[in-house]
Amino acid sequence: MxxxxxxxxxxxxxxxxxxxxxxxxxxxxxxxxxxxxxxxxxxxxxxxxxxxxxxxxxxxxxxxxxxxxxxxxxxxxxxxxxxxxxxxxxxxxxxxxxxxxxxxxxxxxxxxxxxxxxxxxxxxxxxxxxxxxxxxxxxxxxxxxxxxxxxxxxxxxxxxxxxxxxxxxxxxxxxxxxxxxxxxxxxxxxxxxxxxxxxxxxxxxxxxxxxxxxxxxxxxxxxxxxxxxxxxxxxxxxxxxxxxxxxGGNDAAIVLPDVDVPAVAEKLFWGAFANSGQVCLSIKRLYVHREVHQPLLRALAAYAATVRVGRGTEAGVRLGPVQNRPQYERVLDLLQDSHTRGHRFAAGGRPGEGPGYFVGPTLVDDPPESSRIVQEEQFGPVLPVLSFDDIEDAVTRANASEYGLGASVWSSDPEAALAVGRRLRAGTVWINEVQHLTPLVTFAGHKQxxxxxxxxxxxxxxxxxxxxxxxxxxxxxxxx
CATH class of the missing domain: 3.40.605.10 (Aldehyde Dehydrogenase; Chain A, domain 1)
Incomplete structure (x- = not known):
């Protein structure tokens, strides 16, 4: 270079x-x-x-x-x-x-x-x-x-x-x-x-x-x-x-059952994994209605397989390393905890080989709500994809975090999504998009x-x- x-x-x-x-x-x-x-x-x-x-x-x-x-x-x-x-x-x-x-x-x-x-x-x-x-x-x-x-x-x-x-x-x-x-x-x-x-x-x-x-x-x-x-x-x-x-933030995204899975999968992927997940407003907990949970999980995993991870100067690389060793070790510790507890991985789950702080995009399939990978902010390329049956349950779980930075709701019915979004306790709530910020719009965190x-x-x-x-x-x- x-x-x-x-x-x-x-x-x-x-x-x-x-x-x-x-x-x-x-x-x-x-x-x-x-x-x-x-x-x-x-x-x-x-x-x-x-x-x-x-x-x-x-x-x-x-x-x-x-x-x-x-x-x-x-x-x-x-x-x-x-x-x-x-x-x-x-x-x-x-x-x-x-x-x-x-x-x-x-x-x-x-x-x-x-x-x-x-x-x-x-x-x-x-x-x-x-x-x-x-x-x-x-x-x-x-x-x-x-x-x-x-x-x-x-x-x-x-x-x-x-x-x-x-x-x-x-x-x-x-x-x-x-x-x-x-x-x-x-x-x-x-x-x-x-x-x-x-x-x-x-x-x-x-x-x-x-x-x-x-x-x-x-x-x-x-x-x-x-x-x-x-x-x-x-x-x-x-x-x-x-x-x-x-x-910090542990931003929740709620996906309603009427979404067009192929249309939202790529948006959700980058909402979670941009900058290798090192974004305060990354999607860090993805709550998906059970009717579309597995189809969306498969779509996310398939897309993850197309994303090249590597040195930022190499052609075609979309995701670089975790930025520093302490954060890299924290991400690996969370992954090890999920492995130890028997969580299922739909993609990734292991560090890269060779030098550098590389972790590929990782999807954890429906871990328990009480697990560390759900309750703690990962700030890395790891996303728990959780299922829900009832929107009341999804809102309650999304709001249970000590954090309240951002959140998003995804649906083919914008008005229904907006009704859900207004119930979320976060400083910024997006409907059918995420991480849209401008210098003209107030941005503030709630709670911790x-x-x-x-x-x-x-x-x-x-x-x-x-x-x-x-x-x-x-x-x-x-x-x-």
Missing amino acids: DTSVFTDFTMTIAGRAVAGDTSYEVLDPADETVAARAPVCSPEQLDQAVAAARAALPGWSATPLEERRKLVLAVADAVEAQLEPLKRLLTREQGKPLDDAAAEILGFGYWLRGTASLSLPETVNEDSAERLSVTRRVPLGVVGAIVPWNYPLGNAGFKLAPALLAGNTVVWKPSPFTPLVTLKVGELLREVLPPGVLNVVSGGAELGPWMTAHPGIDMISYTGSTRTGRQVMAGAAPTLTRVTLEL SGLGSESGTEGLLEYTAPQTVTLRRTAPAAAA
Whole structure:
């Protein structure tokens, strides 16, 4: 793979390149070789990044909204101009196929452009001869953006676009597993944004807690596991730092008996297995009416057999590896548990041979509701396909999870599916599709799937605080 255009990696602090005192190896998940070395941010360098963001805050927040809008669009342009080398770098560190890497980079630009079209509302509470009262939205300050490894650039767009548009400055931290594209984008944007407006730091597991507890950071926007989200919330509590948390999901899909099986099988497959199942909104529990359970299971297995798994740079590959060893071992542990308990497999069920963190698309046939493969979020290419006889039972089982991120309902009768969907306890419910998101529509998790919102006007407002300004127009009446 030719990544020679991107070799050295530095952090970005106050618009300048900053090397770490030490570095660490970033592995290619397709063969476990070293893709590159990334800098390790020290506590002192994090202080410098936060100080740079705070120093840039007055000027950036005072920049007119229209100018900030133009610069957010310029960020999208600068990243897309480097699509070819960036997609190769992303595939090398994350593992996804090149086409999917390109789609993620273009999605970053799409998200920035869509968010840049939004405006901050201003409410006139009173406009009388006596006074003018207006409530407006002001930036929170310095935002710490903590991004996961499944979509290192795509998820960043959800945070950077509203944070910058609203007038905040940012310290951006990628996952230790996928820092390379983030570091390179930080370098590209040194020529686009004023110094200190966007700072990029990288490092190990200790860097996130340093950020959440840092007194100079006003808001943490975190995407990742629910377990770590609780730690983020606890770390931010002593300083009352604002948090938005987009956390885990165990999304249910309910398939009604009237579906056209051949028509929905491929859609359901990609709803579950896109990015090798490493999507927060993947279908992770598939509830299928017994009348169509076995036909649909066979159709899914037949389609799975046509999907090539391998290194993301190879022609025809549709699914890459699990991104990192800890997650790979977690997926294998869930598979072993299913084997031990005698669950039936309609496809897959074993790791790939040779180096790399490969697991082929796996279908588990009607495991018990209480089994780990149903109750726990897999975040990998494994899907339990469960049967039901009664829609009340399906809704109850779908809602029983501690998570409530997304859900979907599939039927040839959209109105019947909509009636079922409205009973599901999830932040986003799709009918006859899944994972359709836009920067103009609010996305939020229920229950243990998160706090706050992303995208749309509500997501933009998460990066602001309301401020009411009241002007007294007439002098107070004199005391009698």
